[in-house]
Amino acid sequence: MDKPTPVQTAQPGIFAAEAPTLSRQAAEDFLIHEARLLDDWQLEAWNQLFTDDGIYWIPLDETRPIGTSVSIVHDTALGREERIFHLTRNSFPAQSPRSRTLHFISNVSVTMASASSEALKATWGVLECGTQATGNPEAQGADIIVRSNQIVHEMRAGDVRQRGLGEVRSIVMTVEHVLRRAAPGDGVETLRIALKKVLLINRDSWLGNMTFLI
Amino acid sequence: MTSIAGTIPIVRSAPQESLEHLVDQGPNRFRVHTRAYTDRAIFDAEMDRIFNRTWVFVGLESEVASPGDYKTTFIGLQPVIMTRTDDGRIHVLVNRCVHRGSVLAREARGNACELQCPYHGWLYGMDGTLTAVSERRDPGGYSDAFDAPAGLFRLPRVESYRGFVFASFNAGVAPISEALGRARVLIDRRLDMSPTGHIVLRSKPYIARYQGNWKFILENINDAYHFMHTHKGFVALQARYGDSTGDFGLHKGGSGTAMRAQRFRGNTWDIPGGHAQLERPALDLAQELAGPFGDYYRQLIALRGEEAMLDTAGKISGTIFPNMGMIHQQIRVWRPIAPDLTEVEIYPYELEGAPEAFNAGMLRSQERFYGPSGYGMSDDIDIFARNQQGLAGSAVEWLILERGIDSDEMGPDGLCRGLPSSEAPQRAPWREWQKLMSRA
Numbered sequence: 001m002d003k004p005t006p007v008q009t010a011q012p013g014i015f016a017a018e019a020p021t022l023s024r025q026a027a028e029d030f031l032i033h034e035a036r037l038l039d040d041w042q043l044e045a046w047n048q049l050f051t052d053d054g055i056y057w058i059p060l061d062e063t064r065p066i067g068t069s070v071s072i073v074h075d076t077a078l079g080r081e082e083r084i085f086h087l088t089r090n091s092f093p094a095q096s097p098r099s100r101t102l103h104f105i106s107n108v109s110v111t112m113a114s115a116s117s118e119a120l121k122a123t124w125g126v127l128e129c130g131t132q133a134t135g136n137p138e139a140q141g142a143d144i145i146v147r148s149n150q151i152v153h154e155m156r157a158g159d160v161r162q163r164g165l166g167e168v169r170s171i172v173m174t175v176e177h178v179l180r181r182a183a184p185g186d187g188v189e190t191l192r193i194a195l196k197k198v199l200l201i202n203r204d205s206w207l208g209n210m211t212f213l214i
Numbered sequence: 215m216t217s218i219a220g221t222i223p224i225v226r227s228a229p230q231e232s233l234e235h236l237v238d239q240g241p242n243r244f245r246v247h248t249r250a251y252t253d254r255a256i257f258d259a260e261m262d263r264i265f266n267r268t269w270v271f272v273g274l275e276s277e278v279a280s281p282g283d284y285k286t287t288f289i290g291l292q293p294v295i296m297t298r299t300d301d302g303r304i305h306v307l308v309n310r311c312v313h314r315g316s317v318l319a320r321e322a323r324g325n326a327c328e329l330q331c332p333y334h335g336w337l338y339g340m341d342g343t344l345t346a347v348s349e350r351r352d353p354g355g356y357s358d359a360f361d362a363p364a365g366l367f368r369l370p371r372v373e374s375y376r377g378f379v380f381a382s383f384n385a386g387v388a389p390i391s392e393a394l395g396r397a398r399v400l401i402d403r404r405l406d407m408s409p410t411g412h413i414v415l416r417s418k419p420y421i422a423r424y425q426g427n428w429k430f431i432l433e434n435i436n437d438a439y440h441f442m443h444t445h446k447g448f449v450a451l452q453a454r455y456g457d458s459t460g461d462f463g464l465h466k467g468g469s470g471t472a473m474r475a476q477r478f479r480g481n482t483w484d485i486p487g488g489h490a491q492l493e494r495p496a497l498d499l500a501q502e503l504a505g506p507f508g509d510y511y512r513q514l515i516a517l518r519g520e521e522a523m524l525d526t527a528g529k530i531s532g533t534i535f536p537n538m539g540m541i542h543q544q545i546r547v548w549r550p551i552a553p554d555l556t557e558v559e560i561y562p563y564e565l566e567g568a569p570e571a572f573n574a575g576m577l578r579s580q581e582r583f584y585g586p587s588g589y590g591m592s593d594d595i596d597i598f599a600r601n602q603q604g605l606a607g608s609a610v611e612w613l614i615l616e617r618g619i620d621s622d623e624m625g626p627d628g629l630c631r632g633l634p635s636s637e638a639p640q641r642a643p644w645r646e647w648q649k650l651m652s653r654a
Contacts, residue, residue, distance in 0.1 A: 064416075067577075069417035069418065085455075090450050091447055093593040094592040162599075162600075163600070163602060164599040207422065210592070211588075
């Protein structure tokens with residue numbers, strides 16, 4: 001006779017069996033720090049939060065593996081460098097005048113991405129750059145997944161009476177950060193972003209000017 | 215019984231007089247009146263005289279591949295459904311219950327064996343035939359005297375060219391192949407980049423809206439003139455990162471000087487029917503053959519012949535009047551919503567049988583230029599809002615579309631070829647616009 005199926009008491013991705021090595025408080029501190037860098041236009045410093053193989057991903061169709069269909073943003077390290085160069089050094093109509101942003105962060109949860117985690121597979125299985133793919137036994141199971149709901153309010157200033165300017169827009173999204181430790185220690189300063197995946201609530205609707213960083 | 219295929223719909227509020235005076239054409243003169251972009255009454259007349267009269271692109275056959283598949287879209291302001299029936303035929307139906315008006319399908323795509331109105335339950339087949347009026351014989355229902363409609367409004371003309379489906383409310387339009395004329399070259403060359411001649415839609419479309427008139431996007435796709443100005447930020451980026459971030463699509467070209475040189479080669483076309491094209495000669499084919507996709511290019515040369523391949527591998531963008539264009543590796547569709555509001559859909563496609571890395575590179579370079587966070591299209595969209603804002607300066611009556619007009623070569627058949635940065639492709643849709651708008 002088959003063994004009885006264990007009763008599922010935890011929902012994968014929300015209440016993982018493995019105890020998180022990062023407290024919710026610390027995760028919030030990290031997200032607030034990241035948001036402040038973006039809102040304060042400290043874009044180079046923001047970029048330094050990523051691992052060398054880190055990805056900044058805003059999917060259009062999150063049901064397809066990354067890279068197999070067009071995304072809104074699919075930035076590797078070089079892609080982020082280019083984006084930041086464009087935003088900070090080039091003049092272009094879509095950011096003349098520039099966007100102001102203000103991030104609001106809530107519903108933060110922290111889980112460990114163990115090899116058995118469905119959430120991890122859903123993300124890493126398609127990324128080819130996670131702990132599973134690199135096969136680093138020390139890093140195995142060490143990734144931390146921080147999920148949050150975020151609202152970014154955005155406005156372009158200038159002559160606010162003109163079309164397209166002076167309107168406050170709300171960008172509503174779920175953000176999944178896959179974090180790694182860049183060095184020993186449990187402080188927020190050793191955390192690096194291996195993946196920032198932004199799921200916009202309106203990703204399949206018409207999108208306006210999204211030429212700023214979220 | 216009312217026929218299922220109705221007559222050409224009319225917007226009653228639209229002006230009835232000729233509007234041909236809104237385009238001022240003469241020797242070395244081509245100007246368009248501001249009202250053609252701003253006036254609601256003229257917009258209503260456009261829905262009547264253009265969108266309800268000409269062929270309008272509605273989608274790809276492959277979007278309704280199986281019986282029961284449907285896709286919803288719009289022809290001008292009118293919501294329509296494209297369906298495929300069991301016999302394999304494609305129909306385009308007005309997405310409106312003929313009883314009390316409710317829209318039938320609210321999903322963008324789906325599969326169904328019938329269409330039922332959620333309001334009172336009237337039932338239609340996928341070809342639009344009314345198959346049941348609910349509770350017909352109930353007390354207070356319908357008697358035998360009821361003049362039941364045959365079904366949904368079915369567009370009288372639906373035709374395809376290489377899998378591109380066009381529909382018209384006007385039973386009298388010329389066959390699509392004839393109506394496209396030289397615009398067929400646009401579809402042919404893009405599809406012939408696939409060894410099988412087919413394209414595949416795997417990505418969801420980018421959808422954008424801009425606060426400007428629909429003709430802005432129609433004019434913009436083939437506009438070689440704006441590129442070095444509107445997109446000068448992108449040109450700077452391309453010079454710095456082009457090789458490393460891998461744009462091997464339309465904008466491959468390296469330095470600003472090289473890009474400028476490239477943009478001023480080739481031809482522009484003003485094609486009867488309002489269609490337009492911008493053509494650039496092929497890149498150095500020898501270089502492509504020596505590159506990572508050499509086998510793919512050799513396969514294409516074997517299939518198409520070297521001479522044809524020089525054209526096929528060239529860069530071509532174009533518009534098919536009034537609502538569709540192709541550029542890079544995408545189909546672009548737009549729909550007018552109001553004189554100052556337009557929706558644009560960008561469908562990046564993949565070439566069946568092309569190397570995976572080639573298709574992937576095309577997707578990446580479209581994220582980089584055309585997506586809402588990209589470095590190109592978002593600038594165009596910003597400019598369109600600026601244009602509409604600027605047109606409020608109505609003291610200036612006319613817009614000037616005269617660049618290159620005296621070097622255009624008009625052929626006897628009305629096909630007009632311009633030099634590479636001529637505004638010939640911008641004049642093309644306005645010539646057709648003027649023709650159609652002169653008749654109420």
